[in-house]
Amino acid sequence: MRITAEHLNFTYNPSSPFASKALKDVSLTIEEGEFFGIIGHTGSGKSTFVQHLNGLLRVPTSLKKYKAKKPKKGEILPPKTVLTVGEFDLTDKKTDFRALRKHVGMVFQYPEYQLFAETVEADVAFGLKNFSEKKLSDDEVKDAVKQALEIVGLDYEAMKDASPFDLSGGQKRRVAIAGVIVTRPEVLVLDEPAAGLDPLGKKEIMQLLHKLHKEWCQTVVIVSHDMDEISENCTKAAVFSEGEVKFVMPPSELFRHADELFSLGLDIPRTAKICRALEQRGVTLECDFTTEDLIRKALALKG
Amino acid sequence: MKAIEFRAVDFSYDNGGFAIKKLNFSVEEGEFVAVLGHNGSGKSTLARLCNGLLEADGGEIEIFSMPVSEKKNLYEIRKNVGIVFQNPDNQTVASIVEDDIAFGAENIGLSREEIGERISFALKAVGMEEFRHSTCTRLSGGQKQRIAIAGVLAIRPKIMILDESTAMLDPRGRKEVMDVVTRLNKEEGITVLLITHFMEEALRADRAVVMNRGEIVMQGTPQSIFARHEELETYNLSLPRIGYICNRLRDGGIPVHDTLDEEQLAEEIAQCVLRQSI
Numbered sequence A: 001m002r003i004t005a006e007h008l009n010f011t012y013n014p015s016s017p018f019a020s021k022a023l024k025d026v027s028l029t030i031e032e033g034e035f036f037g038i039i040g041h042t043g044s045g046k047s048t049f050v051q052h053l054n055g056l057l058r059v060p061t062s063l064k065k066y067k068a069k070k071p072k073k074g075e076i077l078p079p080k081t082v083l084t085v086g087e088f089d090l091t092d093k094k095t096d097f098r099a100l101r102k103h104v105g106m107v108f109q110y111p112e113y114q115l116f117a118e119t120v121e122a123d124v125a126f127g128l129k130n131f132s133e134k135k136l137s138d139d140e141v142k143d144a145v146k147q148a149l150e151i152v153g154l155d156y157e158a159m160k161d162a163s164p165f166d167l168s169g170g171q172k173r174r175v176a177i178a179g180v181i182v183t184r185p186e187v188l189v190l191d192e193p194a195a196g197l198d199p200l201g202k203k204e205i206m207q208l209l210h211k212l213h214k215e216w217c218q219t220v221v222i223v224s225h226d227m228d229e230i231s232e233n234c235t236k237a238a239v240f241s242e243g244e245v246k247f248v249m250p251p252s253e254l255f256r257h258a259d260e261l262f263s264l265g266l267d268i269p270r271t272a273k274i275c276r277a278l279e280q281r282g283v284t285l286e287c288d289f290t291t292e293d294l295i296r297k298a299l300a301l302k303g
Numbered sequence B: 001m002k003a004i005e006f007r008a009v010d011f012s013y014d015n016g017g018f019a020i021k022k023l024n025f026s027v028e029e030g031e032f033v034a035v036l037g038h039n040g041s042g043k044s045t046l047a048r049l050c051n052g053l054l055e056a057d058g059g060e061i062e063i064f065s066m067p068v069s070e071k072k073n074l075y076e077i078r079k080n081v082g083i084v085f086q087n088p089d090n091q092t093v094a095s096i097v098e099d100d101i102a103f104g105a106e107n108i109g110l111s112r113e114e115i116g117e118r119i120s121f122a123l124k125a126v127g128m129e130e131f132r133h134s135t136c137t138r139l140s141g142g143q144k145q146r147i148a149i150a151g152v153l154a155i156r157p158k159i160m161i162l163d164e165s166t167a168m169l170d171p172r173g174r175k176e177v178m179d180v181v182t183r184l185n186k187e188e189g190i191t192v193l194l195i196t197h198f199m200e201e202a203l204r205a206d207r208a209v210v211m212n213r214g215e216i217v218m219q220g221t222p223q224s225i226f227a228r229h230e231e232l233e234t235y236n237l238s239l240p241r242i243g244y245i246c247n248r249l250r251d252g253g254i255p256v257h258d259t260l261d262e263e264q265l266a267e268e269i270a271q272c273v274l275r276q277s278i
Helices: A045-050 A097-103 A122-129 A138-153 A169-181 A199-215 A226-231 A258-263 A269-280 A290-300 B044-052 B069-078 B097-107 B112-125 B141-152 B171-188 B222-227 B230-234 B241-251 B264-275
Strands: A003-012 A018-029 A037-038 A082-084 A105-106 A188-193 A219-223 A238-240 A244-249 B002-012 B019-026 B031-036 B058-063 B081-084 B159-163 B191-195 B207-212 B215-220
Touching: A003 A045, A003 A169, A018 A045, A018 A244, A018 B230, A037 A199, A037 A226, A045 A188, A045 A219, A082 B058, A097 A122, A105 A169, A122 A138, A122 A169, A138 A169, A138 A199, A138 B112, A169 A188, A169 A199, A188 A199, A188 B081, A199 A219, A226 A269, A269 A290, A269 B112, A269 B141, A269 B241, A269 B264, A290 B019, A290 B241, A290 B264, B002 B044, B002 B191, B019 B191, B019 B215, B031 B044, B044 B058, B044 B081, B058 B069, B069 B081, B081 B141, B097 B112, B097 B141, B112 B141, B112 B171, B141 B159, B141 B171, B141 B264, B159 B171, B207 B222, B215 B222, B222 B230
Parallel strands: A037 A219, A037 A238, A105 A188, A188 A219, B031 B191, B031 B207, B081 B159, B159 B191
Antiparallel strands: A003 A018, A003 A082, A238 A244, B002 B019, B002 B058, B207 B215
16 A cells, blocks of 8 residues: 655644644655655654554544635635545545554554553454454454464464563563554554664564565554664655655665754764765765675675 | 672562572772663663662662661662663653652752752753753653653762663663763762663763673673673674674674774774775
8 A cells, every 4th residue: 555645734732822733744655565764853743644644643634523614815725635545545534544544553652551451362352353344253363363473473372361461571562563463454554663672672573574564564664763773674764854854765865864864863874874984084885774785895895 | 889789689570580690799889880681681670679669589788888678778778879760651740840850859858949959950961951841741752751860860869770761762862861871970970870772872881781581691891791792692682783793894804893983993994995905
């Protein structure tokens, strides 16, 4: 499913003293099949943007109570907002947002805080039961849960009756992800999926996301602060700053814009820092900023 | 003087298995010590034992020579040991920033004027002066965490323990917090125990300690620890990516030294490459 946003605006607490503009005329396209990264400083609007993708935050025109205002004479109308996810038009009142949420899975920051059921199996099955149109048989639920747990790397038999609260941090996060992907969403959005994990846990979660990307979810969107994570994993990335999109390009191009990123309060990956420092010393090393490519190119320079 | 001293400390949670096993560990006053370890290695348990949030099953823990096991010491110990935890949302008690920071200071019975000054000091230290009258819930995660640190600073503890306090912050927020912590250590002489799995943060410490299964398995200057990468990997701690790059380059025939500094690495690569082209 292709995601397209044009002229998307969003204001929290509109017409109140707390009003704050979180998105300003955002236009962004995420093609099907991408492993897309969203980068931005705290408060840059990146979470506001991703929460639009499954209709948690809504474009005003899609709300039941929305009434179009007649333009005053001579008033110039703002450009029309477009927000589509595959077939779904998110600016339309008639859109079935429930169906949309089945296709767009959302994993929040620290998803393990949202575990609630008595057993792992019940927790993972919750979303599945809620989203299905007909009542699922016990066997169907069991099968789906089993597959979801297995793809996140947990043993169904050993885990199903355990309390999710007795698991380790990394396991909890896997269970929480299983609870989202159990409905087989085509688009999977994750807000800081590796935050708070130790280096090994981080590596494992990123490996899991690549596996999901390959086998289950066509499009994966991650929000991340970690530039190394973006450069190593993403096919394309968007940079948010103060509610605007500043860059949309593959990491291999993006991190050439080091000075602009620094001025936005963002960093560049370690690999890009090394390339930059080399350049200052008169050595040009062209690489896509993944660790492996950097090593390969550096060794090639040596000959 | 020893700020923290553990002597043969044992601790296990109710579900069995040792979280801390016969641990001997001490921190000198004014020292900056980083504790590294993968999840479940016992490093957070260590922090909670320091001010009596958890009670040891065996052995002795002393804070400035005061045994933690004696109840009458706890008040004094907690005044001296401030802990900042990982999740900022769990550490806010009031609705307005200045009230939140005042909470600890009020509890130790300071005068109103003194509390006011300490709030100003703490907010300045974490770079949040402009948020003094803001609503806590309207702050971002990173800002909340800096408020939590400010709340601890307002008590002016002699020891500050950061239990993965920067794990939820963005890189800029993380650097700001680490700068604050480093400055408090160097200028105010506050003893810092930094629990982290960001290797880069551990570099700022005078000494690094690696924990695995409730035991200390490695100890030394951060640089000397990072040089032992193969050993680190056996404890499920991976090298910072740059360390891995150094290794691979060396294997491939570019003679670089272990470093965690990009500039230095680039310098060595450049020397090698440029020498060759002449």
